[in-house]
Amino acid sequence: MALSAARCPADSLAAGGSLRSSAFLRPFPRSVLAARVAPPPSRNWSLAVVCKQEAGTAPVPSTKEAAPSTKVENGGLFGLSSEEFRDVISPDANERESTVSITVVGASGDLAKKKIFPALFALYYEDCLPKHFTIFGYARSKMTDAELRTMVSRTLTCRIDKRENCNEKMEQFLKRCFYHSGQYDSEDNFAELDKKLREHEAGRLSNRLFYLSIPPNIFIEVVKSASNSASSKNGWTRVIVEKPFGRDSDSSAALTNGLKQYLEEDQIFRIDHYLGKELVENLSILRFSNLVFEPLWSRQYIRNVQLIFSEDFGTEGRGGYFDSYGIIRDIMQNHLLQILALFAMETPVSLDAEDIRNEKVKVLRSMRPLQLEDVVVGQYKSHTKGGVKYPGYTDDKTVPSGSLTPTFAAAALFIDNARWDGVPFLMKAGKALHTKRAEIRVQFRHVPGNLYKRTFGTDLDRATNELVIRVQPDEAIYLKINNKIPGLGMRLDRSNLNLLYSSRYSKEIPDAYERLLLDAIEGERRLFIRSDELDAAWELFTPLLKELEEKKIAPELYPYGSRGPVGAHYLAAKYNVRWGDLSASETA
Numbered sequence: 001m002a003l004s005a006a007r008c009p010a011d012s013l014a015a016g017g018s019l020r021s022s023a024f025l026r027p028f029p030r031s032v033l034a035a036r037v038a039p040p041p042s043r044n045w046s047l048a049v050v051c052k053q054e055a056g057t058a059p060v061p062s063t064k065e066a067a068p069s070t071k072v073e074n075g076g077l078f079g080l081s082s083e084e085f086r087d088v089i090s091p092d093a094n095e096r097e098s099t100v101s102i103t104v105v106g107a108s109g110d111l112a113k114k115k116i117f118p119a120l121f122a123l124y125y126e127d128c129l130p131k132h133f134t135i136f137g138y139a140r141s142k143m144t145d146a147e148l149r150t151m152v153s154r155t156l157t158c159r160i161d162k163r164e165n166c167n168e169k170m171e172q173f174l175k176r177c178f179y180h181s182g183q184y185d186s187e188d189n190f191a192e193l194d195k196k197l198r199e200h201e202a203g204r205l206s207n208r209l210f211y212l213s214i215p216p217n218i219f220i221e222v223v224k225s226a227s228n229s230a231s232s233k234n235g236w237t238r239v240i241v242e243k244p245f246g247r248d249s250d251s252s253a254a255l256t257n258g259l260k261q262y263l264e265e266d267q268i269f270r271i272d273h274y275l276g277k278e279l280v281e282n283l284s285i286l287r288f289s290n291l292v293f294e295p296l297w298s299r300q301y302i303r304n305v306q307l308i309f310s311e312d313f314g315t316e317g318r319g320g321y322f323d324s325y326g327i328i329r330d331i332m333q334n335h336l337l338q339i340l341a342l343f344a345m346e347t348p349v350s351l352d353a354e355d356i357r358n359e360k361v362k363v364l365r366s367m368r369p370l371q372l373e374d375v376v377v378g379q380y381k382s383h384t385k386g387g388v389k390y391p392g393y394t395d396d397k398t399v400p401s402g403s404l405t406p407t408f409a410a411a412a413l414f415i416d417n418a419r420w421d422g423v424p425f426l427m428k429a430g431k432a433l434h435t436k437r438a439e440i441r442v443q444f445r446h447v448p449g450n451l452y453k454r455t456f457g458t459d460l461d462r463a464t465n466e467l468v469i470r471v472q473p474d475e476a477i478y479l480k481i482n483n484k485i486p487g488l489g490m491r492l493d494r495s496n497l498n499l500l501y502s503s504r505y506s507k508e509i510p511d512a513y514e515r516l517l518l519d520a521i522e523g524e525r526r527l528f529i530r531s532d533e534l535d536a537a538w539e540l541f542t543p544l545l546k547e548l549e550e551k552k553i554a555p556e557l558y559p560y561g562s563r564g565p566v567g568a569h570y571l572a573a574k575y576n577v578r579w580g581d582l583s584a585s586e587t588a
């Protein structure tokens with residue numbers, strides 16, 4: 001029987017074309033309830049009344065609203081049926097009076113074009129956006145509304161499985177997109193934006209989301225100007241902040257303090273788009289809802305965990321940004337560490353954002369700060385293959401010559417708690433490698449007294465189970481098991497129990513930005529980084545980053561398109577580990 005848990009009307013995830021799949025419903029976002037109860041006017045961002053309601057002081061909801069909130073408080077995993085859900089979110093008399101304005105600050109930039117506008121269109125196509133919404137692009141570049149629409153239209157695509165009325169939907173969507181040109185530090189320019197937003201809001205309850213898709217050095221001036229001149233007067237105001245959130249503990253704390261001059265913590269949505277990826281989202285479900293995994297999730301059965309990120313292209317075009325950050329800050333300290341925290345956390349009290357983030361912080365705070373001897377850094381160099389010359393990192397004109405910035409790093413991390421004591425968590429991240437992939441590999445221990453030891457010879461690794469969660473591409477979860485090759489003999493084989501998403505599910509997997517934008521609109525914070533999580537993450541990496549920089553550690557060079565520096569193998573071998581992605585069966 002289907003356990004429906006649709007978020008948007010069109011979100012009935014068909015497994016093999018039917019409603020066979022079951023999915024957990026996230027707790028119903030309180031803000032959705034709150035948004036339909038007009039809060040008294042507030043004067044500025046930090047006093048936004050919706051925040052108080054979200055903290056549990058919302059006016060008593062109507063009978064219709066009481067149902068979902070009761071379920072949330074009961075911590076029910078399954079929540080509402082899709083009928084109940086639709087009934088609650090469908091535009092009733094109150095909701096028709098509220099509106100959401102989404103302002104993409106830095107709308108002329110790469111991320112806005114590549115990810116944000118396409119994600120907003122996908123949400124619109126799926127009927128996930130509220131009835132009354134407006135999208136504004138804001139940047140210094142001079143553009144008319146029509147020019148913004150032309151720019152955006154070039155980036156919009158229809159889902160492979162949903163092409164019906166797509167062009168018509170695009171046109172309707174573009175009509176809801178507008179542009180305002182202004183300086184980032186100008187309260188006057190933001191006041192002009194405010195005026196335009198108010199015209200579109202037409203007296204409805206105004207909820208405003210600002211997406212800061214700009215370089216981090218201007219985050220605070222934008223927040224200040226927008227806060228003083230363009231925050232909602234009667235609804236919520238939220239701000240999505242893109243990474244990087246600083247480059248070490250001090251700069252991150254300074255950024256947080258700067259933002260908090262104008263915003264409450266619960267208005268800040270620090271995005272880590274890896275948390276919005278389908279397979280990362282599925283991690284907790286895999287673990288906490290399957291009895292075959294949860295009891296194995298500890299040092300008793302798990303030998304090591306590997307978190308692997310690789311890209312088959314270099315920093316082309318982003319060398320300027322990248323050089324002052326490097327791969328450890330760009331990928332490890334955020335994306336891979338967030339996955340690690342989700343993987344290793346204790347069972348949260350509920351699926352509520354604060355309960356989950358509390359558990360993640362505990363794991364991060366139980367980790368040992370990284371030691372230099374547990375880290376290998378590399379940098380790609382030019383390589384010619386098939387007559388094509390691939391540039392080295394320092395060949396990029398935006399990269400200072402002689403740069404020591406790592407484009408590859410491997411590290412061994414440890415969680416000093418009872419569950420994970422002594423288990424190496426190996427991370428590996430690199431650009432310009434031989435393949436593009438992101439995955440989590442869980443290598444289990446050997447079966448004690450393995451009856452079939454002889455069949456495997458001395459290579460016991462071949463006999464151990466490995467669970468692979470392939471985040472991208474070709475999303476999949478597979479488990480390597482031992483089985484007998486059919487026949488009269490007794491030969492063993494290693495096979496994959498394979499859940500390949502493209503075979504199992506006919507629906508295209510949404511982009512991470514879609515999920516995260518929808519969450520921010522709904523006020524669901526579970527997949528955003530809280531400031532204490534961020535502090536804990538920086539505490540782990542800051543001493544190492546300082547040491548690397550102070551000692552001017554030279555990265556090991558590896559050819560563009562290779563498997564990375566050999567040092568990564570030695571690091572793994574130090575802990576008796578082999579990288580799973582480089583085993584013969586994976587590279588065949």
Ligand SMILES: NC(=O)C1=CN([C@@H]2O[C@H](COP(=O)(O)OP(=O)(O)OC[C@H]3O[C@@H](n4cnc5c(N)ncnc54)[C@H](OP(=O)(O)O)[C@@H]3O)[C@@H](O)[C@H]2O)C=CC1
Pocket residue numbers: 106107108109110111112139140141184212213214215216218242243244321
């Ligand atoms: N691009 C990506 O794939 C990813 C980006 N990010 C983060 O997202 C944010 C936006 O990224 P992205 O779109 O690539 O950035 P861009 O460099 O494209 O900048 C976005 C916009 O900001 C304005 N801008 C750029 N540089 C400056 C400056 N020095 N001072 C003032 N304004 C400036 C420009 O608009 P105008 O001149 O019109 O005002 C530009 O169009 C950044 O924080 C980045 O780190 C995170 C993950 C991936």
Ligand SMILES: O=C1O[C@H](COP(=O)(O)O)[C@@H](O)[C@H](O)[C@H]1O
Pocket residue numbers: 273311330331438
């Ligand atoms: O945050 C970042 O992520 C991208 C990789 O994201 P993906 O979703 O395409 O895997 C990476 O290229 C970039 O350097 C980094 O800043």
